[in-house]
Amino acid sequence: MPVRFLKQENEVNSRSFPFNFETRKKMLESIFGNSITVSLNYSFQAPFKKYFPPLISPKSWSLRKQILQGIESDYFTYTGDKAEGLMLKLYRLNPKIGVRKSVSATDVKNKMYEVAKGNESEWEKYMPEGIVKIINENWETVRKFASTEDMTIRIAGMKFPKEGYDSK
Numbered sequence: 001m002p003v004r005f006l007k008q009e010n011e012v013n014s015r016s017f018p019f020n021f022e023t024r025k026k027m028l029e030s031i032f033g034n035s036i037t038v039s040l041n042y043s044f045q046a047p048f049k050k051y052f053p054p055l056i057s058p059k060s061w062s063l064r065k066q067i068l069q070g071i072e073s074d075y076f077t078y079t080g081d082k083a084e085g086l087m088l089k090l091y092r093l094n095p096k097i098g099v100r101k102s103v104s105a106t107d108v109k110n111k112m113y114e115v116a117k118g119n120e121s122e123w124e125k126y127m128p129e130g131i132v133k134i135i136n137e138n139w140e141t142v143r144k145f146a147s148t149e150d151m152t153i154r155i156a157g158m159k160f161p162k163e164g165y166d167s168k
Contacts, residue, residue, distance in 0.1 A: 002028070002038065007046040007164035014161050015150040018109070018141050023134065030130030041067045046164030054087055054156050064091045084157035116146035 002024040005012040011020050019027075025038045043066070044051060050059045103126050111123035112135065124132045135142065152159040 002042065003158075004040065004043040005046070005048065005161050005164060006043055008168065012046070012161040012164050013141075013145075014152050014163075015113075015145045015148050016152045016159050017161070018145040019135075019138060020141075023138050023141070026134050027131050030134060031128055037071075039067075039070070041069055041071075044160070046168050048160045048165045052155065055090055060091075064093065067093065082157070087156050087158070112142050113146040116143045 002021055003017075004021050005017070013020060021040065028036060028038050044063065051057055051063060052060070054060050108123050108126045111121040111126075114121045115123060116139070127135070151162045153162055153165065154160075
């Protein structure tokens, strides 16, 4: 499930999370087809700090309930981050912790930003063809975030947008 950060019903995106939910859903479906269900349930509502501290905050447990709403069969969540995987495990969300590749998603994203700024990079060779097509269709998003500062903070292994962290 792709995570969403919402502030007054508007999705908050950043250099770390440039693509909106619908675009990321298309990317997942381009690889997995209809063998997966991509849900809107993993959505944090601003202010994001209300979900902390994890495991103690009642809002963090209501988020878990929201994530699982409508899921009736086997499921798992995925992360490449060990700390985030531990948090997902503590919430009993069946995490699959991926093995980091030599070129990470962050590396590829940074290569895309370099191209958007006019530099050379072969980011496409690290991505499946279907995802390359979707990214190219949404290149304005890449261009928009290429020269911006990363406005996220890392808490408990997860990145949160600074916008909406403290305020509604």
